[in-house]
Amino acid sequence: MKLIVQIPCFNEEQTLPETVADIPRSIAGISAVEILVIDDGSTDQTVQVARDAGVDHIIQNRCNMGLARSFQKGLDACLQRGADIIVNTDGDNQYCGADIPKLIAPILEGRADLVIGNRQTDSIPHFSANKKRLQKLGSFIVRRVSGTEVADAVSGFRAMTRETALRLNVVSSFSYTIETVIQAGKKNIAIASVPVRTNPKTRESRLYKGLPRFLERSVTTMVRIYTMYQPLRFFSYLGLICIGTGLIPSVRFLFYYLAGQGEGHVQSLILAAILFIMGFQFLVAAMITDVVSRNRQLLEETLMRVRRMEIDRGKDHNGQ
Template identity: 50%
Template sequence: MKLIIQIPCYNESETLEIALNDLPKKIDGIDEIEILIINDGSQDNTVEVAKNWGVNYVVNFKRNKGLAKGFMAGLDACLRNGADIIVNTDADNQYVGADIEKLVRPILDGKTDIVIGERPIMTTEHFSPLKKKLQRLGSWVVQKASKSDIPDAPSGFRAYSREAAMQMNVANEYTYTLETIVQAGRNKIAQTSVPIRTNGELRPSRLFSSMFGYVKKSMLTILRAFMMYKPLRFFSVLGGVIFLVGALIGIRFLFFFAQGTGNGHIQSLILSSTLMMIGFQTFVIGLQGDMIAANRKLLEEIQYRVRKMDYDHDLGEIKKENDK
C-alpha cells in the first residue's frame, strides 16, 4: 500500500520545511510514504527547499495557475506514480502531520473513499468570529448541495483512495475543496470526516484577499457545482418562482378586470405574461441542462475508464522497473 502526500506550494520557502518535517515517516498498513509538491509558479526558492529536504516528486508550473489546477495536477502525478492513497495538505503547516494517520485509516479499513479533516473551527484562535460563522454557513450550504454531512467543507486536509481520485474533476479555477465534495455527493462516492488538530498560523491565508471576496467566490463555486450536477432542480425552482410571481400578477389583473377596471391595469397583464414566459423558458433551460448533465455523466464514465487504463499502464511500467 503506497501513500503519496501532495503539497501545493506558492512561494512557501519559509514554511515548507516546517511542514515537511511534521509529516509522518511510518503508518501502520502503509508500506511506502512518498512526498510530492506542486510548485504553482513560485518566485522564491520553494523548489530548492523541497529538493534539499528530499521530496520524491516535484510538479512544476511556470506561472501561477491557482489552487484548483495545482490540486488536479497533483492527483494526476500521484496516480501515475502508483499511489493507492493520496493525502492533500498545506505547505504552511496549518495541519498536524501526525493526523494523516486519522485520515487514511477509514480508507485502509475499507469504510470510505474520501476522508476530510474537520478542524476545531470554533476554538481556533486565529479565526475571527465572522470567519467562523461564514465557515459554518458555507459548510451547511455544501451539505445541502451535496447531500452529505461533511462539517468542514473548506478544509484542504483530506485523503482520497485511488478509485476516488480517478473520478475527480474540478471545473472552477478558485479552489477544489467545495466542488469536489458536491461532485462526490452527487456521484455517490463514499466520503466522511474525522476530527483533526491545527497548528498556529505561520502566515496569513493567500486564498482570498478579503472576507467578502472569499464569500463571493465560495458561493459562486457552490452555485456552479449545483447547476452542473442538478440543473433541472435548480432551473425548475428558479423558473417556478418567476412563473408564480407572474401568475399572481395575472390573478390580480383578472380581479380588477372582473370589477370592470381592467383597462387601468394593462401594464400588469403585460408584466404577468412576460414573467410567465420567462419562467417557462427557464424551466426549458433546466430540461436542456439535465440532458447535458446526463451526457456529462457518460463522459465522466469514459474519462474514468481511460484514466484507469492509463494509470494502470504506468503502474505496470513502474513495477517492471522495480523488478529489474
Template identity: 50%
Template sequence: MKLIIQIPCYNEAETLEVALNDLPKHIDGIDKIEYLIINDGSKDNTVEVARNWGVHYVVNFKKNKGLAKGFMAGLDACLRNGADIIVNTDADNQYNGDDIEKLVRPIIDGKADIVIGARPIDQTEHFSPLKKKLQHFGSWVVRKASKSDIPDAPSGFRAYSRDAAMRLNVVNEYTYTLETIVQAGRERIPMESVDIRTNAELRPSRLFSSMLGYVKKSMLTIIRAYIMYKPLQFFSICGAIPFLIGFILGVRYLVFIAMGIDGGHVQSLILASTLMMLGFMTFIVGLQADVIAANRKILEDVQYHVRKLDYDNAAAKDEDKIEA
C-alpha cells in the same frame, strides 16, 4: 498499499521544511509512504528545500496557476506514480501531520473513498469571529448543495482513494475544496469526516486577499457546481418564481373580470403573461441543461475508464523498471 502525500507550494521556502518534518514516516496498513510537492510558480528556493529534504516527486509550474490547477496536477502525478491513497496537506504546517493516520484509516478499512479533516474552527485562535461564522455558513451551504454531512467544507486536509481521485474534476480556477465535495456528494462517492488538530499560524492565508472576495468566490463556486450537477432543479426553482408571480397576477385579473371591473388592468395582464413566459422559458433552459448534464455524466464515465487504463499502465511500467 502506497500513500503519497502531496503539498501545493507557492513561495513556501520558509515554512515547507517545518511541514515536511511533521509528516508521518510510517502508518500501520501502509507499505510505502512517498512525498510530492506542486511548485506553483514559486520565485524562491521552494524546490531546493524540497529536494534537499528528500521529497520523491516535484511537479513544476513555470507560472502560478492557482490552487485548483495545482491540486489536479498533483493528483495526476500521484496516480501516475502508483498511489493507492493520496493525502493533500498545506505547506504552511496548518494541519497536524500525526492526524494523517486518522485521515487514511477509513480508506484503509474500506469505509470511505474521501476523508476530510474537520478543524476545531471555534477554538482556532487566529480565526477572526467573522471568519468563523463564514466558515460555518459556507460549510452549511455546501452540505445542502452536496447532500452530505461534511462539517468543514473549506478544509484542505483530506485523503482520497485511488478510485475517487480518478473520478474528480475541478473546472473552477479558485479552489478545489468546495467543488469536489459537491461533486462527490452528488455522485454518491462515500465520504467521511474526522476531527483533526491545527498548528499555530506560521503565515497569513494566501487564498484570498479580503473576506468579501473569499465569500464572493466561494458562493460562485458552490452555485456553479450545483448548476453543473443539478441543473433542472436549479432552473426549475428560478423559473417557478416569475411563473408563480405571473400566475397570481393572472388570477387577480380574472377575479376583476368576474367582478365586472375590467378597465385599467390590462397592464397587469401583460405583466402576468410576460412573467409566466419567462418562467416557462427558464424551465425549458433547465431541460436543455439537464440533457447536457446527462451527457457530461457519460463523458465522465468514459474519462474515468481512460484514466484508469492510463494510470494503471504508467504504474505497471514503473514497477517493471524497479524490478529490472
C-alpha cells in the same frame, strides 16, 4: 499499500520544511509513505527547499495556475506514481501532519473513500468571529447542496482512495474544496469527517481576500457545480418560481378587470406575461440541460477509463 502526501505550493520556502518534517514516514497499515510537491510557479526557493527537505517527487508549473488546477495535477501525478491513498495538505503548515494516520483510518477500515479533516474552527484562536460564522454557514450550505454530512467543507486536509481520485474532475480555478465535496456527494462516494489539529498561523490566507470576494467566488463555485449535477432540479425551481410569481400580478389584473377597472392595470398583465415567458424558458432549459448533464456523465466515465489506461501505461513504462 502506498500513501502519497501531496502539497500544492506557491512561494512556501519559509513554511515548507516544517510541513514536510511534520509528515510521518511510517504508518501502520501503509508499506510506503512518499511526499509530492506541486510547485505552482513559485518565484522564491520553494523547489530547492523541497529538495533539501527530502521530498520524493516535485512537479513544477511554469506559471501560476491556481490552487484548484495544481490540486488536480497533483492527483494525476500521485496516481501515475502508484498511490493507493492520496493525502492533500497545505504548504503553509496549517494542518498537523501527525494526524495523517487518524485521517486515513476510515479508508483503511473500509468505511470511507474520501475523508475530510474537521479543523473544529470554533477552537482556532486566530480565526475571527466573522470567519468562524462564515465557515459554519458555508459548510451548512455545502452539506445541503451535496447531500453529505461534512463538518468542515473547506478544509484542505483530506485523504482519498485511488478510485476516488480517478473519479474527481476539478473544473474550478478558485479552489477544489467545495467542488470536490459536491462532486463526491453527487457521485455517491462514501465520505467521512474526522477531527484534526491545526498548527499556529504562519501567514495570511491567499484565498480569503476579504469577505465579499470570498463569498462571491464560493457561491459561484457552488452554483456552477450544483447546476452541472442537478440541472433539471435547479432550472425547474427557477421556472416554477417565475410562474408562481407571475400569478400574483395576474390575479391582481383579473380582480380589477372584473371590477371594471382593467384598463388602468395593464402593467400587471405585462409583468405577468414576462414572468410566465421566463418561467417556461427555464423549464425548457431544465429539460435541455438535463440531457447535456447525462452526456457529461458519460464523458466523465470515459475520461475516468482513459485516465486509468494512461496511468497504468505510465506505471508499466516506469517498471512499477
